Amino acid sequence: MTTPTLAALVDLAQQQPTQTEVNTGGLRTWILENIIPLLLLVVALLLLWLGGGKGDNAGVMRRLGGVIVALAIIGLAVTNAGEGIGRWIAGLFTG
Template identity: 50%
Template sequence: MTGPGAVALYAQGLSTGGIQGWITDNVVPLVLLGIAIILLWIGGRGDNAGVARRSVGLVVGLIALGIAVSGQGPVIGNFLAGLLIG
């Protein structure tokens, strides 16, 4: 958004900090609880290999979530790029 409306919104101090905090405080724990319940349900059926397969994908997803929530994406990206190009 550009023009006088954008200046007015910026002048009022509107930001996305409130919604980010709400998601971090409420949605993330609910997602983790849901993941734990699903894994326990699958494990209770005796499909331990299925739990192991899904757990690998969940760990990768939780790492990505942690990077997104912490705001350290550029720092981690620079570190990983440094590993590849020296």
Template identity: 50%
Template sequence: MTAPESLSLWYAQNLTTNGLQGWIQSNIVPLILLGIAIILLWIGGRGDNAGVARRSVGLLVGLVALGVAVSGTGPEVGAFLASLITG
């Protein structure tokens, strides 16, 4: 095996998505939350408070799912929810 081949094999074995995940968590997620907040304020400014309430419930469910996905605690949350049913 020549030096360039062994070097490319080393890079291929050490590839991760940690940098991309960190960038998404620190840049994209806050932008999405800001956009949602602006949309809710705009809808509330028109006087449609019931519409804001309906969308806020869906937003909370989505934020919980996002929090579980980002924190990596999915198995623990699943085990807790299963224990509520099975006792």
């Protein structure tokens, strides 16, 4: 026993393309465009507030070194350049 409305719904459901691929491209782009610059701004303000006002320039530079290392790690993760860099480092030792 099929009603015309139910038959129309079944036809409509069968016409819709099935999308089985799930990706995180939109989330990745949003994080890169919003969260990373906001974190950089917060770190810069904290460095200025913690060390700049007290004259502790050496402490600020130590913290800045850590920030640069963290940014390099984020850059490697985002650009997928780790494999190429690993091959280059291996090439230095293997010739």
